[in-house]
Amino acid sequence: MSIVETDTSAATAPDQRANALVTQLREQFGDQVLCEQATLTGMPVLWVNRGVLVEVLATLRRLPEPFEMLFDLSAIDERLRSHRHGLPKADFTVFYQLLSVSGNRDIMLKVALFEQDLSLPTVISVYPNANWYEREVWDMFGVHFEGHPNLYRILMPSTWQGHPLRKDHHARATEFDPYTMTVESQDKEQQALKFKPEDWGMKRHSEHTEFMFLNLGPNHPSAHGAFRLVLQLDGEEIIDCVPDIGYHHRGAEKMAERQTWHSFIPYTDRIDYVGGVMNNLPYVLAVEKLAGIQVNARIQTIRVMMAELFRITSHLLFLGTYLQDLGAMSPVFYAFTDRQKGYDVIEAITGFRMHPAWFRIGGVMQDLPKGWDRLMQGFVNWMPPRLKEYEKAMMENSLVRDRTKNIAAFDTENAFAWGVTGPNLRATGCDFDLRKKRPYSGYENFDFEIPLAHNGDAFDRGQLRIEEMRQSVKILQQCINNMPAGDYKADHPLTTPPPRERMLEHIETMITHFLQVSWGPVLPGNESMQMIEATKGINSYYLTSDGSTMSYRTRIRTPSFPHLQQIPVLMRGGFVPDLIAHLGSIDFVMADVDR
């Protein structure tokens, strides 16, 4: 109960290295670096002038311990924000979050923009994966990026009017006229989706051959959901391809601006929809930072246990579909049988299968039921022999090997350039797992290893996940053996919902309880952020609170978004069956891309 979370990533005291870096940038760029913003994000947040943005980014990219990866890029509509003391004036802010794997640290740059001049230079030359992020900012906020090669809408249909994440854009569908589709409008929308190679700088034919343009999706059995990929083909060979996303955009970030801090939790489940409570974790951790809640060891351990259980079920789904995409029929039946075993445990503990929304601000929904350990032990005993069998029956299968070895291989450099994280990054041999590098929620107390591979091909990505499942099983066993005692909710006024027993004490506590449940907790105005090692890579929630019952801006950085952006680089010159193998090996769900 008294063990306090030691959160190394969110050290509130700015550390020496960060200070040195800020000083260095100030020396080099003088008053172009406007100010440093104090936040709870655990990283230096610098406001810089638009003129030096590209130069600052290039400098950071070239440091001896470089910021190799553009981790996230998005914007905030600042026009209605009241808690922004000491910050430069701005109507819109575009932020660039960089990640240094070698230095294991982050930095965020912010640029202030004004309504009459919403324009920025593109940073694709420094970080190639800025391409899609900039398109998203254009789509959602209407910020123009000069020099961007194809600044089209990415999430919304090209016929859409307005920019949804602006504060003056409607949020609810029911605020608008009811949806109708006529023959004419259907035809118009379909025409708007027509692919024009010239828009993407593609030629329709070469000297010798006329290229074929093939639509793979938006509904294709191997596309894992509503995902469209337009292929430029010369026979079986892929000359180039253009991924087209946005068919699964549920507006989760806008949704966060109209749900209470508490009632947004169920929406997080549906981001990476096979990750279940794993999605709750970064959100509640970020909210707890804003609220100043520290949870006890039992809560931490319960959260880790459930998250790891979901990692296993997610990886099992991956394994089944990955092999099915390669043409193997039976693995999916085996994998789903195991998933069912996992869901039996999940359901007994949380009461729901896929989206339990079981974590709470300052705790979990309820204590573990009596007899949970017996069920969990059953699952932990069940898995290892199955994993062994999968390895033997599937990964040693020569057909699987031929289809995946050296297919869509990339190295660590390429992974950094395209923002690849998680198992796909570790398959290139890069040892970067947040559970070890920046332990959160008590991961430092567990004994487990981070599996690595070296070729970074479709085979390694599959093999590595089997190994990850083994490690997760190991973590589950430790949870069963050492589950700490204690409360399932933290003793803090902002814990939501508050402990029920407290409500019945007197009228004062009753009123507080009522307000917190109906209006929701009021969090102090600040910014916080939490990254976690989710099932598919690094997932983070960057929360901006304006001192209200709702979030002012919630930025959800999902791992699958950059993973899809990388596809064309890997597939140029490949063959169609290799593409299918690669799509299977990425492990993405479209909700994790489009949010």
Place this chain on the structure above:
Amino acid sequence: MAYTLTRAEDAVAADNASYPLGKRQSVEDPMKQQVHRSVFTGKLADVLNSTVNWGRKNSLWPYNFGLSCCYVEMTTAFTSPHDIARFGAEVIRASPRQADFMVIAGTCFMKMAPIIQQLYDQMLEPKWVISMGSCANSGGMYDIYSVVQGVDKFLPVDVYIPGCPPRPEAFLQGLQLLQDSIQQERRPLSWVVGDQGVYRAEMPSQREKHRDRRIQVTELRTPDSV
């Protein structure tokens, strides 16, 4: 039992016509009139119709179409622990032209809606639609700018399955309800025989049907033990 009548010739794709195309009218069971005309041919038509319906409902080929989370639970119903083959619906087709029914398993996005309509149009009659999960039923928890508030805004839906997402068992129950409804349908036996209208039975609401039994439950299992 009341029936809803639709006719293929009513579905004219004029530019300003909105989906779902065609007229729908409430009518009585057409088979009743048959019996009034001649008991023998009426009975014969009835038996033939039932036989054809029996064949149709037990060999439904689903279209392999998924939008979001619900699709995972739908796939779970296809795999061995739930085994959809028990209901004759395991022949999953990747092409709409070969499929009998389409499950809108997931959120219906405005960007996706015209595509869903096209895929539906590509399916051949007889065809059915199951709306799986809250999003497809009504928009569910996604009352947001990019989501159509229910797929029935443009597609005719036969069965609605509640849940977010529904369990695989719920999907299987929905499939069985569709089968029940198909058994009651009246479709032309051939394009040269008799009335060419499609009569769909108006099936009773499950919520009302089971209400009495449900409200009798007074004690729920405690969540404190497994």
